[in-house]
Amino acid sequence: MTLSYDPPTVTLPETVRLNFDSLKSSTQADAQPVRLFGTDCLIKPHIPLASLTSFRVGGPAQWYVAPKQVAELQASFDWARVHGLPVTLLGAGSNLLISDRGLPGLVISTRRLRQSLFDPESGQVTVGAGEPLPRLAWHAAARGLQGLEWAVGIPGTVGGAIVMNAGAHGGCTADYLVNAHVLLPDGTTKILTPQDLRYRYRTSALQGKNWLVTQATFQLQPGVDPATLTKLTTQHHQHRRTTQPYHLPSCGSVFRNPRDHKAGWLIEQAGLKGYQIGGAQIAERHANFILNCGNAMASDIFRLIHHVQQEVEQRWSLHLEPEVKILGDFQAA
Numbered sequence: 001m002t003l004s005y006d007p008p009t010v011t012l013p014e015t016v017r018l019n020f021d022s023l024k025s026s027t028q029a030d031a032q033p034v035r036l037f038g039t040d041c042l043i044k045p046h047i048p049l050a051s052l053t054s055f056r057v058g059g060p061a062q063w064y065v066a067p068k069q070v071a072e073l074q075a076s077f078d079w080a081r082v083h084g085l086p087v088t089l090l091g092a093g094s095n096l097l098i099s100d101r102g103l104p105g106l107v108i109s110t111r112r113l114r115q116s117l118f119d120p121e122s123g124q125v126t127v128g129a130g131e132p133l134p135r136l137a138w139h140a141a142a143r144g145l146q147g148l149e150w151a152v153g154i155p156g157t158v159g160g161a162i163v164m165n166a167g168a169h170g171g172c173t174a175d176y177l178v179n180a181h182v183l184l185p186d187g188t189t190k191i192l193t194p195q196d197l198r199y200r201y202r203t204s205a206l207q208g209k210n211w212l213v214t215q216a217t218f219q220l221q222p223g224v225d226p227a228t229l230t231k232l233t234t235q236h237h238q239h240r241r242t243t244q245p246y247h248l249p250s251c252g253s254v255f256r257n258p259r260d261h262k263a264g265w266l267i268e269q270a271g272l273k274g275y276q277i278g279g280a281q282i283a284e285r286h287a288n289f290i291l292n293c294g295n296a297m298a299s300d301i302f303r304l305i306h307h308v309q310q311e312v313e314q315r316w317s318l319h320l321e322p323e324v325k326i327l328g329d330f331q332a333a
């Protein structure tokens with residue numbers, strides 16, 4: 001996919017340089033952590049990813065890094081390029097199904113990009129990509145900044161929300177975003193507006209690219225009573241917990257809603273509520289959720305996704321497209 005706009009481009013100063021010689025031996029089986037030269041940032045080998053995803057399944061990352069500055073992110077991209085390794089970007093892992101075999105190459109996590117700045121006068125909020133969306137929603141409400149109450153039940157990061165155009169309760173990311181800063185694998189940065197991102201239902205121009213969102217600015221309504229906003233945020237939070245199965249690991253809604261239909265209703269009408277493959281089950285409370293009942297493998301979930309697609313296609317002649325991002329090798333499943 002190519003983007004048709006030409007946003008401003010800035011080349012980052014090369015503040016972090018890699019000691020490439022020290023890396024040569026580190027791609028062997030006995031790999032040791034690699035320190036990005038001049039920083040305390042470590043690239044670690046063979047890191048389990050299951051606990052870093054909301055499904056709680058999946059194998060290890062060949063290499064994993066969680067930088068806390070743009071210069072470290074850039075050095076991480078450089079390191080992967082020098083070693084000819086693919087890069088996968090990881091937010092809170094709340095919309096990912098990662099293969100039991102894990103992921104080859106370098107996984108770059110944004111979880112340490114957490115700085116946030118609230119301007120109570122203008123209502124603008126600038127946050128690091130790794131900031132959890134629910135935390136942002138609570139903090140904005142407590143400061144009398146209206147707009148993000150819908151986000152409280154979405155367990156992703158700000159970066160993931162920008163890529164996915166996350167939304168709930170009639171609100172979505174695109175409605176409040178002013179701009180997003182992104183870092184490209186070649187080290188250039190761009191500032192993208194919602195128009196640049198070509199937002200539609202749960203999608204953006206960033207999907208399928210390896211452009212890393214580093215921070216974002218939202219425009220909220222200032223000067224609103226914090227108690228009123230906190231009450232509304234609490235109501236959304238409680239509504240989610242009573243209507244959706246939050247008690248077991250999942251990725252939220254597995255499938256996008258096809259035009260004019262609700263995926264959950266189609267799955268329920270196909271008689272699939274409670275249907276189970278291995279440790280993966282279609283939730284009784286909400287048929288568009290697949291739950292990890294405790295011992296699921298990623299391959300169980302993958303097979304269940306395909307079973308649902310087949311059943312719905314047979315009954316309704318409709319193809320359900322997964323909203324969850326499926327990563328890694330599932331050939332053997």
Ligand SMILES: Cc1cc2nc3c(=O)[nH]c(=O)nc-3n(C[C@H](O)[C@H](O)[C@H](O)COP(=O)(O)OP(=O)(O)OC[C@H]3O[C@@H](n4cnc5c(N)ncnc54)[C@H](O)[C@@H]3O)c2cc1C
Binds near residue numbers: 095168212213
């Ligand atoms: C219980 C539950 C309820 C949910 N409810 C909702 C809901 O109501 N509405 C909704 O929209 N979603 C919902 N979700 C899904 C999920 O939380 C959202 O899609 C969320 O935006 C994903 O953010 P993340 O940080 O977890 O991204 P990840 O799952 O880590 O990644 C998702 C995609 O974004 C990319 N990505 C992540 N961070 C960055 C970054 N900084 N820069 C570039 N690319 C990046 C990844 O490479 C991947 O392609 C729910 C999930 C769960 C588990």
